[in-house]
Structure formats: structure tokens, C-alpha cells
Amino acid sequence: MRLTLKVWRQEAPSQAGRLETYHLPDVSPDMSFLEMLDVLNERLIGIGEDPVAFDHDCREGICGACSLVIDGHAHGPESNTTTCQLHMRRYADGDTICIEPFRANAFPIVKDLVVDRSAFDRIMEAGGFVSVPTGAGPDANAVLIPKERAERAMDAAACIGCGACVAACPNAAAMLFVSAKVSHLALLPQGGPERDRRVLAMVDRMDLEGFGNCTNHYECMAACPKGISVDNIAHMNRDYLRAVLIERRTPASTRD
Amino acid sequence: MAVIEASPRLASKCPSGPIQERWDRHRFELKLVNPANKRGFHILVVGTGLAGASAAASLAELGYGVSVFCIQDSPRRAHSIAAQGGINAAKNYPNDGDSVWRLFYDTVKGGDFRSRESNVYRLAQVSNQVIDQCVAIGVPFAREYGGVLSNRSFGGAQVSRTFYARGQTGQQLLLGAYSAMMRQVAAGRVRLHARREMLDVVVVDGVARGIVCRNLATGQYERYAGDGVVLCTGGYGNVFYLSTNAKACNVTAAWRAHKRGAFFANPCFTQIHPTCVPVSGRHQAKLTLMSESLRNDGRMWVPKKQGDVRPPSSIPEEERDYFLERRYPSFGNLVPRDVASRAVKERCDAGFGVGASGLAAYLDFRDPIRRDGKTVIQQKYGNLFEMYQKITAENPYSTPMRIYPAMHYTMGGLWVDYNLESTLPGLFVLGEANFSDHGANRLGASALMQGLSDGFFILPYTIGGHFAGRKLPAVSTEAPEFDESERVVRARTDKLLSVQGRRTADAFHRELGQVLWDYCGMARNEKGLRNAIDRVRALRAAFWEDLRVPGNGARLNQSLEHAGRVADFFEFAELLASDALHRTESCGGHFREESQTEEGEAMRDDARFSYAAAWEHHPEGSAPTLHKEPLSFEYVHPAQRSYK
Numbered sequence: 001m002r003l004t005l006k007v008w009r010q011e012a013p014s015q016a017g018r019l020e021t022y023h024l025p026d027v028s029p030d031m032s033f034l035e036m037l038d039v040l041n042e043r044l045i046g047i048g049e050d051p052v053a054f055d056h057d058c059r060e061g062i063c064g065a066c067s068l069v070i071d072g073h074a075h076g077p078e079s080n081t082t083t084c085q086l087h088m089r090r091y092a093d094g095d096t097i098c099i100e101p102f103r104a105n106a107f108p109i110v111k112d113l114v115v116d117r118s119a120f121d122r123i124m125e126a127g128g129f130v131s132v133p134t135g136a137g138p139d140a141n142a143v144l145i146p147k148e149r150a151e152r153a154m155d156a157a158a159c160i161g162c163g164a165c166v167a168a169c170p171n172a173a174a175m176l177f178v179s180a181k182v183s184h185l186a187l188l189p190q191g192g193p194e195r196d197r198r199v200l201a202m203v204d205r206m207d208l209e210g211f212g213n214c215t216n217h218y219e220c221m222a223a224c225p226k227g228i229s230v231d232n233i234a235h236m237n238r239d240y241l242r243a244v245l246i247e248r249r250t251p252a253s254t255r256d
Numbered sequence: 257m258a259v260i261e262a263s264p265r266l267a268s269k270c271p272s273g274p275i276q277e278r279w280d281r282h283r284f285e286l287k288l289v290n291p292a293n294k295r296g297f298h299i300l301v302v303g304t305g306l307a308g309a310s311a312a313a314s315l316a317e318l319g320y321g322v323s324v325f326c327i328q329d330s331p332r333r334a335h336s337i338a339a340q341g342g343i344n345a346a347k348n349y350p351n352d353g354d355s356v357w358r359l360f361y362d363t364v365k366g367g368d369f370r371s372r373e374s375n376v377y378r379l380a381q382v383s384n385q386v387i388d389q390c391v392a393i394g395v396p397f398a399r400e401y402g403g404v405l406s407n408r409s410f411g412g413a414q415v416s417r418t419f420y421a422r423g424q425t426g427q428q429l430l431l432g433a434y435s436a437m438m439r440q441v442a443a444g445r446v447r448l449h450a451r452r453e454m455l456d457v458v459v460v461d462g463v464a465r466g467i468v469c470r471n472l473a474t475g476q477y478e479r480y481a482g483d484g485v486v487l488c489t490g491g492y493g494n495v496f497y498l499s500t501n502a503k504a505c506n507v508t509a510a511w512r513a514h515k516r517g518a519f520f521a522n523p524c525f526t527q528i529h530p531t532c533v534p535v536s537g538r539h540q541a542k543l544t545l546m547s548e549s550l551r552n553d554g555r556m557w558v559p560k561k562q563g564d565v566r567p568p569s570s571i572p573e574e575e576r577d578y579f580l581e582r583r584y585p586s587f588g589n590l591v592p593r594d595v596a597s598r599a600v601k602e603r604c605d606a607g608f609g610v611g612a613s614g615l616a617a618y619l620d621f622r623d624p625i626r627r628d629g630k631t632v633i634q635q636k637y638g639n640l641f642e643m644y645q646k647i648t649a650e651n652p653y654s655t656p657m658r659i660y661p662a663m664h665y666t667m668g669g670l671w672v673d674y675n676l677e678s679t680l681p682g683l684f685v686l687g688e689a690n691f692s693d694h695g696a697n698r699l700g701a702s703a704l705m706q707g708l709s710d711g712f713f714i715l716p717y718t719i720g721g722h723f724a725g726r727k728l729p730a731v732s733t734e735a736p737e738f739d740e741s742e743r744v745v746r747a748r749t750d751k752l753l754s755v756q757g758r759r760t761a762d763a764f765h766r767e768l769g770q771v772l773w774d775y776c777g778m779a780r781n782e783k784g785l786r787n788a789i790d791r792v793r794a795l796r797a798a799f800w801e802d803l804r805v806p807g808n809g810a811r812l813n814q815s816l817e818h819a820g821r822v823a824d825f826f827e828f829a830e831l832l833a834s835d836a837l838h839r840t841e842s843c844g845g846h847f848r849e850e851s852q853t854e855e856g857e858a859m860r861d862d863a864r865f866s867y868a869a870a871w872e873h874h875p876e877g878s879a880p881t882l883h884k885e886p887l888s889f890e891y892v893h894p895a896q897r898s899y900k
Contacts, residue, residue, distance in 0.1 A: 030536040057502040129435035134314040137392025144403030154396040
């Protein structure tokens with residue numbers, strides 16, 4: 001099929017970007033979306049132009065490297081699907097597709113469609129862990145965990161850290177990402193001892209990185225390729241409030 | 257080709273005595289570094305998969321200073337994340353007769369008697385601690401209603417020793433190890449460097465003392481000095497172009513270390529995974545694995561009639577050939593990966609394959625769905641069925657999956673001793689990057705076990721011997737050795753950019769992969785391998801004459817990154833094929849057509865090939881030297897593997 005692509009091109013963080021138009025005459029419906037971009041890049045190199053930079057790695061929907069806002073949707077039009085798993089049979093001959101990077105102040109553009117998501121690593125660094133050093137764990141079956149609880153923890157832990165929630169949110173909030181990690185660890189007894197400290201530290205860091213606030217649009221959940229629920233945000237808010245009271249802490253957002 | 261039998265360069269340093277006591281004794285005999293002195297040592301860890309992240313976390317907890325490097329934008333994206341099925345351990349929670357001894361035995365046998373007994377026994381011992389640690393740091397493993405951990409069986413084993421987190425075990429383990437490492441970043445003991453590609457190991461006075469990296473975002477070259485270098489950079493499966501590996505997986509770090517003195521062992525030991533989604537066309541960029549766990553219920557078959565193009569639902573039961581059940585009645589669909597892959601290939605080559613290309617077999621869930629109901633099958637495999645449907649637009653609940661083998665894992669890698677130290681002093685190699693404990697074939701769910709064992713529980717002890725036993729004077733990144741390394745690396749980048757030919761790195765990579773797949777894939781023979789070596793050389797020459805890399809090296813340039821990796825694959829491919837050529841026996845994933853039983857099974861030649869083949873690099877143009885480390889088996893007696 002024949003496709004017209006409008007692709008965001010930006011040489012460097014400091015330079016202005018623009019949408020460039022490209023025509024692909026022979027796209028196979030069996031191609032993945034990223035394979036279609038591979039074909040575009042091979043052509044661009046062939047005619048001496050700079051290929052389009054985009055992040056990708058596993059190409060099976062688990063590493064979280066791929067991104068892209070496709071026709072206004074983070075990871076494209078299909079639900080529960082990363083860009084690398086989107087296939088061209090979703091499109092029709094003659095379609096025009098607009099491809100942009102994930103946009104958020106906290107995700108500065110590196111080049112073209114590549115953005116810097118290291119803010120997520122810094123939020124994890126703030127508290128997204130359990131402080132048990134290597135060798136100190138008790139026998140794996142020493143602590144029993146009800147199956148339903150383990151399953152709920154796993155539902156939250158399925159987050160791949162791609163940042164689609166941020167890209168989809170009108171406020172560029174990272175609440176779904178942060179709450180998924182907070183819930184995952186709060187639901188497990190192993191995460192219990194640091195529960196209060198963790199939620200305070202991660203939320204503080206999130207604010208510091210320049211992510212926006214949640215105003216209950218639920219766009220994050222709609223865009224999430226792993227179906228992470230906004231229930232996690234409610235869970236995190238409860239934990240946060242509890243932690244503020246218990247730790248007698250002043251939230252960072254109200255400090256100067 | 258120079259050959260050194262029982263090479264003195266390959267001292268395994270395995271302790272002697274009863275195998276059960278060796279690791280304990282070795283740990284006791286290793287010199288300790290006192291806690292205050294640990295703060296004075298700095299370790300460079302390259303790669304942040306299971307091995308790298310767990311090593312970085314554990315070393316930092318001990319007090320060492322650690323710098324970590326990864327090529328992805330975040331350490332959480334390392335390819336360990338894509339492992340689906342599970343992680344083995346000898347816990348014996350299901351009470352079905354498992355033990356450290358049985359896991360050791362299965363792994364040595366599954367590896368077709370081409371691994372070191374001492375290492376494998378240690379791996380089995382440590383496996384239980386790995387599960388304890390992972391649970392303690394919050395890995396949400398699957399559980400039973402009573403709250404205990406759940407186990408399942410996996411290909412090549414007859415006990416249920418595999419722990420899992422849905423079909424995302426690798427993801428959950430990696431995020432666990434990553435979070436442990438991020439805790440140390442917060443503590444200031446780990447310094448994180450993302451989007452960095454290691455391009456050289458810097459050797460000072462014969463010891464690995466630093467690395468040179470390219471910052472992929474800015475194009476800058478960076479120098480880092482340390483007291484030890486740890487490579488956790490994964491396998492080289494992408495030399496085949498199409499594989500289940502992530503696109504960025506490469507051999508570059510290992511290959512550059514090889515050129516600086518680390519021997520490369522058993523490169524021909526590659527694993528083809530039997531159940532992957534078949535190739536759909538020329539545009540194919542990678543292949544997707546369908547977990548081995550599917551073979552617990554799914555039945556593999558092809559039509560009994562050659563070239564039968566009827567849809568599978570129209571082929572009656574008596575006209576179906578359940579070829580694994582037919583050939584291997586006792587293991588059936590659960591035979592190990594190498595055996596299953598060859599059986600699929602044999603049927604397809606004989607003209608019984610299905611699908612448009614004829615290069616596929618069916619993996620059918622009709623019978624288990626009839627037996628257990630769709631809900632049960634959905635609970636077990638729902639995410640895998642969804643993934644299959646996304647790729648193929650076919651519904652595996654109603655029509656069988658089409659699958660074909662694909663390149664998946666590499667057992668070969670840099671040679672290491674019992675301390676995981678390579679032949680280049682001060683350079684340690686962990687996880688898939690080393691030549692490892694899997695011999696000639698890895699069993700399912702054992703890669704995660706090895707990566708975490710190496711990183712959490714082995715290296716943190718053994719690297720102490722390096723610090724306590726060697727004089728390590730301070731080294732500055734201004735030392736002439738760093739100048740020389742950076743000069744070499746820069747020259748190579750400039751050379752890639754200066755060819756200005758007509759073909760892209762991707763086009764060359766695709767062609768290289770096809771040559772290897774055709775002649776050095778699931779079945780190999782002398783004529784084909786010689787042909788492959790000639791063609792690799794010719795293609796490599798063409799690469800350096802006709803390569804086109806757009807742009808320059810002064811900023812993010814993904815084409816340049818890829819070209820550098822392909823250039824290394826071209827050099828490495830020749831070594832892989834040469835190793836396959838010299839090993840005229842069949843063993844595990846290495847199948848030489850000249851060495852098979854009457855029934856077409858792999859036939860080892862223990863009298864001539866019971867050794868690890870470690871290759872020493874010499875300057876361009878001269879053949880590598882083959883060093884042999886003889887393998888001895890005191891506990892598991894080598895026998896012909898049989899899964900009939």
C-alpha cells in the first residue's frame with residue numbers, strides 16, 4: 001500500500017523542529033510500524049538524506065524503549081499495544097500518518113523522535129526499591145502472600161517505563177508510572193517497611209523533575225500499552241496522605 | 257592453525273575435593289579485602305542486564321565504588337527483560353524429587369557434556385539463594401492460593417523447578433536487579449552512564465584498567481579508569497541478523513576485549529529456539545519467541561502429505577504427523593530445544609512444512625482446549641496468544657500457531673576461569689557474555705539463573721581475589737594506554753564514515769546473517785562452512801569498500817552505531833564458522849551432518865572433542881591460535897543423550 005508520512009524532524013535539542021513529508025509507495029501490511037520506519041530510513045540513506053532517529057530495542061513490547069505519538073496517540077491507535085507491536089495492516093492504502101515524539105517538559109528531545117526519559121530513572125532512584133542487601137533475604141517461602149495480592153502486585157509491576165502515560169496526559173503527569181511502582185511494592189509484605197518513606201520520596205522527586213499534576217483525565221490508562229490501571233493512582237494518593245501524617249512531613253509541593 | 261593442547265593459559269582454577277564442598281572451600285581460600293580498603297577500589301561494569309545490574313548492586317553494597325555503562329537510554333531496558341518463561345532453582349518446593357544434585361546433573365547432561373562440572377555444581381547450589389534474594393527485593397512471582405510460590409515444568413526437565421511471573425519473568429527479575437542497583441545510585445556508590453557504548457578495554461601493565469566509550473547522544477569519546485572491568489554485555493546472536501535478540505544486542509564489547517587479549521571460547525555453540533513466529537517477508541527486522549512453556553500443552557505437527565496446502569482445520573487427524581511424539585515417545589513435545597529445532601527443520605526440508613514459505617510447523621492447542629477448556633489455556637498462555645495474534649492476525653485459540661526455529665541464545669563467549677576472570681587479567685565476564693555453564697546447549701529457564709548467580713553471588717566474592725592478590729598502582733585516564741585506545745577507536749569511526757559507498761550497514765548485516773543461517777545454523781557441514789568463511793571474507797571486503805554511513809560522528813547517529821557493530825560481527829563471524837569447522841563432532845546446538853547416528857541424532861566424539869575451544873586473537877591477517885581446556889567428568893558420566 002501507498003502511505004504518506006509526516007514525521008517530526010529535529011536536529012538537536014536546541015534547534016527548532018518541523019514536520020517533514022515522505023511518501024512510501026510499497027508498504028506491506030505484514031510489516032510492523034517500526035519495520036516500516038526501517039524501510040523509510042533505508043530509502044533516506046540511499047538518497048543521501050539523514051535517517052529518522054527513533055528509540056527501539058526488543059521489538060516485542062517489553063523493553064519500553066519504543067515510543068512515538070502516532071496521529072495524536074501515544075503508541076498509536078491500538079489499545080494495549082506498543083508501537084513495535086503495531087502492524088501496518090491497521091492502515092489502508094492512501095493513508096497519511098503523523099509521527100511525533102513523546103512530548104513533555106520532563107522528556108527533552110534528543111533528536112527527531114528520540115527523547116530523554118532519564119527522569120524516570122531518577123524517580124526510581126529516589127525510592128523505587130526494597131532495601132534488602134544481597135544475601136540477606138529469608139527463604140523464599142518464609143513469607144506467604146495471598147495469590148490475589150500477588151496478582152495485583154504483578155498487575156502494577158507490569159509497567160514497562162515507556163512514558164506513554166506522560167505523553168498522553170494533558171498535564172504531562174507521571175502519576176501512572178510512579179503509582180505503578182508505589183503500588184507494586186506497597187502490595188507486597190517485602191515493600192512494607194519502607195512504604196511511607198518510599199511514596200514521599202518518589203512523589204517529591206516526580207514534582208522536582210517537572211511532571212504535571214493529575215486531574216483525572218485517565219488518558220494515561222487509555223494510552224498504557226500494559227493496561228496499568230488508574231486505581232494505582234488512588235492507591236498512591238492514599239498512601240501519600242497516610243505517609244505525610246505518619247512521618248509528620250511537609251509535602252515538597254507546599255515547600256518553597 | 258596453531259593448536260595448544262591442555263593450554264597452560266587456560267588454568268580453570270577449579271578447586272579440588274568433593275564437588276559439594278568446592279565452592280565453600282574456594283570462598284574460604286580467597287583472600288578477603290577489608291571493608292575499609294574496599295572503598296578504595298573502583299570497578300567498571302559494562303552492561304545492565306541481570307548479570308550487570310545484580311553485580312553492580314552487590315559490589316556497591318560491599319563498599320566498592322562502581323561505574324555502570326549501558327547502551328540503552330535506561331539500564332532497565334537491557335535485553336534480559338525479554339525473557340519470558342522462568343528461572344530455575346533446586347528448591348524442590350513441589351516435593352517432586354528435585355535437588356541441587358539433580359539440577360546439576362540435568363544441566364551437565366542438557367549441555368551435552370561440554371561444560372565444567374565444578375561451575376555447574378556451584379550454579380545449582382547458588383540457584384536457591386537467587387530465588388530468596390529476588391523475593392526479598394519484591395519480585396512478584398506467581399503464587400498458589402495458600403500463598404506459596406508456584407512452580408512449573410520446562411523443556412528438558414522432568415521436575416517442576418521453574419519459578420515464573422506470568423510470561424514476563426525476565427522483566428520482573430531485571431526490574432528487581434535494576435531497583436537494587438538504583439538504590440546504590442542513590443547511596444552514591446554506583447555512578448550511572450546510559451547511552452554509552454564501550455569500544456575498547458584499556459590494558460595497563462597487562463591488566464584491564466579502563467574502558468573507552470562513545471557517548472551515543474553527544475558523539476563524545478569518554479575515558480574511564482578503574483581497578484577491574486566487568487563485562488556483562490550479553491550474547492552475539494544478532495550476528496545471524498534475524499534472531500530473537502533485541503536490535504541493539506551485539507558482540508562489540510566482547511570482541512574488542514578479545515582483541516585486547518581475552519580468549520573467545522566455543523563461539524560455534526549457538527542455540528536455535530524451536531518455537532518462534534516465522535519470517536513474513538524481506539522487511540523482517542527481528543524474530544519473536546513464543547515461550548517454550550507452550551510446549552507443555554501445545555502439540556507440534558505437520559501434514560503427512562508433502563506440500564499439503566489445505567487449511568489445518570481441514571486436515572483430518574489420521575493425516576497429521578505429530579513428529580516429536582512419534583520420534584521421542586518418552587519426552588514428546590518436551591524434548592530440549594536443540595532436538596526440537598532439528599526435528600522441525602528436518603520435516604520442512606523434506607517438504608512437509610506449512611504456511612506460505614513452507615518453513616513452519618503447527619503448534620496446536622485444539623486438544624488441550626478441548627480437555628481443559630479455553631479459560632484454563634487462556635490463564636496459562638493468554639499474553640503469548642495475544643502477542644502471536646498481534647503479529648500474525650491469526651487467532652491461536654481457533655487455528656494452530658505456525659512456528660519455526662530461530663537464533664536465540666549463545667552458549668559460547670569469552671573464556672573465564674572459576675573466578676569468572678578472562679585470560680586478560682582484571683577483566684571479568686558474566687552472564688551470556690561468558691562461555692558459561694551451559695556447555696553446548698542451554699536448558700530453558702537457566703539463563704536467568706546464571707546471570708543472577710554470577711552477579712549476586714559469585715563475582716562479589718571472586719573479584720576480591722583480584723584486588724587482594726595483585727598490585728594495582730593508580731592509573732590516570734591521561735596515561736598513554738588511554739591515548740592509544742582512543743586513537744584506535746576514533747580511527748575506526750572515521751574509517752566507517754569515510755567509505756561513502758552505496759550500501760547501508762543494515763543491508764550488509766542482512767546478507768551476513770543469511771550466509772550464517774544457511775551454512776552455520778541448525779545443521780553444518782565442512783563444505784558449507786568453508787563456503788561460509790569465503791563468503792564472509794568477500795562480504796567483509798565489500799563492506800569496507802561500499803558501506804554508506806550518513807551524517808557524522810559528532811552527535812546521535814544510529815546508523816554509525818549499527819555500522820560499528822556490523823563491522824565487528826564481520827570479524828567475529830569468521831571465528832564462529834572456523835570454530836564450527838574445526839569441531840567435527842555434533843554436540844548440543846552444534847550439529848555437524850557428518851557426525852550423526854543412523855536415526856539422525858547428534859553424535860558426540862568425546863575421545864577427540866571433550867574440551868572447551870578458546871581462541872586467541874593475533875593481529876589482523878594471521879590465524880588465531882586454538883587453546884584447549886580439557887574437560888573431565890568425575891560425577892556425571894558422559895553418555896549419548898536420549899529423549900526417546
